[in-house]
Amino acid sequence: MKNTGINIKSEAELIRQIKNGEDEALLDLCFRYKPLINKVKGMYHVRYYDNQDWEQDAMIICHASAKSFDLNKGKFGSYFKTRLINHARSLVRYDNAYRRQALKQSVSLETAKKNNLLPLNKSFVSIPEIPLSENIAILTGKLSTLETNALLIGLGIVKQKDVIEKLKISKLTLSRARSRLAQKMRQTLLD
Incomplete structure (x- = not known):
């Protein structure tokens, strides 16, 4: 990556700033992980979820991850990736559960005949x-x-x-x- 004279802050510094409540650091950190966010967005399809929904959720998860991340343990990128993928999987599970609601209410033909359902x-x-x-x-x-x-x-x-x-x-x-x-x-x- 080419340094164009802009003050590029370290990841640890951005995380410290987020922990101190500086909102602009969150935008910088999310921008840094934009390729990861796009990759996860491409891996999981959630009905009625558009780019803005994904970006908003990613920003919320990034914020929560930065707040709870211990700078002395591991890498933030893998921690954030795990949390983002877990969130995407939860969305897919929720979406699939919604689709199965009709199956829960259905009755087999044998049961319907046995119970004289019309x-x-x-x-x-x-x-x-x-x-x-x-x-x-x-x-x-x-x-x-x-x-x-x-x-x-x-x-x-x-x-x-x-x-x-x-x-x-x-x-x-x-x-x-x-x-x-x-x-x-x-x-x-x-x-």
């Missing part, structure tokens, strides 16, 4: 109740009533004969709606 009435299911990504939400906003019904048939939520009887349409009309649906799906989801 399936949900499919007439209550609507498109907005299904978890959707932005692209899916955009797609459903572009669909006509007939195309929406074609989608519900494709997802197995409603039966084809029920839609044909309810809307009083032919199989050919429904087939054309499926074709338009497929075209809109390609345009919306693949572009």
Whole structure:
């Protein structure tokens, strides 16, 4: 690294300053470990976490690490790295636990049959109740009533004969709606 005349403080000096409450030393120390922060950020994917969230968490962890670090033991870089990776893993565990909540509430088919549980009435299911990504939400906003019904048939939520009887349409009309649906799906989801 090239010294450009700027007063480059040692890591130990920055840590001492952070322990004394000097905020600018924290910024310098975080800047020094920016490559490490970026590496950890790239290793772990957490839903709904953007660069600002990662940088803020890294700064908080850097501050806590500097406050609790003993300058007579080991290297700060490895201590900070361990704490940052542990934090990232905790975020991933929390995110995965959130995703498993639906599994905790589910019941196997055998248990449902044994306990005489009835399936949900499919007439209550609507498109907005299904978890959707932005692209899916955009797609459903572009669909006509007939195309929406074609989608519900494709997802197995409603039966084809029920839609044909309810809307009083032919199989050919429904087939054309499926074709338009497929075209809109390609345009919306693949572009």
